[in-house]
Amino acid sequence: MNFRRAGPGDAEVLAKLHAENWRRHYRGAYSDSFLDGEVFADRLRVWSARLREPDPRRCTILAEDGDLVGFANTVLEDDPTWGALLDNLHVADRHRRRGVGSRLLALSAEAVIRRADGGSAPDGASGLYLWVLEQNLDAQAFYEARGGSCVGRDVASPPGAIASRLAGSPARLRYAWAEPAVLL
Numbered sequence: 001m002n003f004r005r006a007g008p009g010d011a012e013v014l015a016k017l018h019a020e021n022w023r024r025h026y027r028g029a030y031s032d033s034f035l036d037g038e039v040f041a042d043r044l045r046v047w048s049a050r051l052r053e054p055d056p057r058r059c060t061i062l063a064e065d066g067d068l069v070g071f072a073n074t075v076l077e078d079d080p081t082w083g084a085l086l087d088n089l090h091v092a093d094r095h096r097r098r099g100v101g102s103r104l105l106a107l108s109a110e111a112v113i114r115r116a117d118g119g120s121a122p123d124g125a126s127g128l129y130l131w132v133l134e135q136n137l138d139a140q141a142f143y144e145a146r147g148g149s150c151v152g153r154d155v156a157s158p159p160g161a162i163a164s165r166l167a168g169s170p171a172r173l174r175y176a177w178a179e180p181a182v183l184l
Contacts, residue, residue, distance in 0.1 A: 001100065003107060006060035006071065008051045013068045014060075015043035021090045029133050029156060029170035042160055059111040063104055069095040072104035074128075076115050082176055083127030084112040105146060109180035128183070129176040131156075140173065147182045148175035 006014065019040040027035060034042075050058065050073070057077060063070040070091035078085035086108055091101045109128060116126035130148075132139045133156060140150070152174035158166045177183060 001069070001103070002064045003103065004062055004064070006051055006062050008048075010060075010062060010068075011044060011047040011051050014047045014051075014062075014071055015040055017068055017071065017090055017092060018043040018047070018088065020092070024093060025136055025139070026133060028167055029135055030159065031165055031167045034159070034165040039159075046160075059108065061104055061107050061111075063091070063095075063100050065095070068092070070100045070104055072108045074108045074111060076112060079129070082129040082174070084108075084115070084129070084180075086128060086130040089130070101142060102146065106183050109177070109183035112180045113184075126180070127176060127178050128180040129174055131172045131174055134171040134173055140175070143175045148177055150174070151176045 019042075022030060022039055022043075023035045030039075051060070058073065058075055060073045061071060062068055071088065072086065073088040075085040075087050077083070086105070089101060089104055089108075091104070112126060112128050129151075130143070131154075132143065134153070144150075150173050154172055154174070156166065156170040156172040158164075
């Protein structure tokens, strides 16, 4: 397995895996019309914009075994209370339960720690947190098994801020690690 930072040429493969996982795990929270229609185009727009120019506050790590098998995207210094936001962690279904997600989580934690150790993170911003849909029980179990604590609940935001992309008012849970080093 090879792990590397994402670049502009990776937007399409990231969008494909992102869309596949949303179709598989977010059905019921996101509208069927969005998941069956425009989800890939939406994710391609997002990833193309994210990767267009280097961003020192964003760390996107790919896991490859010939093809893309997973990725993690972290926004460093996102929140003054919670620290860095693990905005995305996705592993292809056929590669789940093989340690790929754990390794991506550890590499994301390393990036947060390096940023804090380098002195560029403001005080209190060296933690790591994420949001997971309440219906995604497998993901919650994964994060809990890795020391994450559920510390909050909120209403999920619609992709692209388009309300019709949601199915009702799905909830999301905040999981956090005050000390990302526990993930190493």
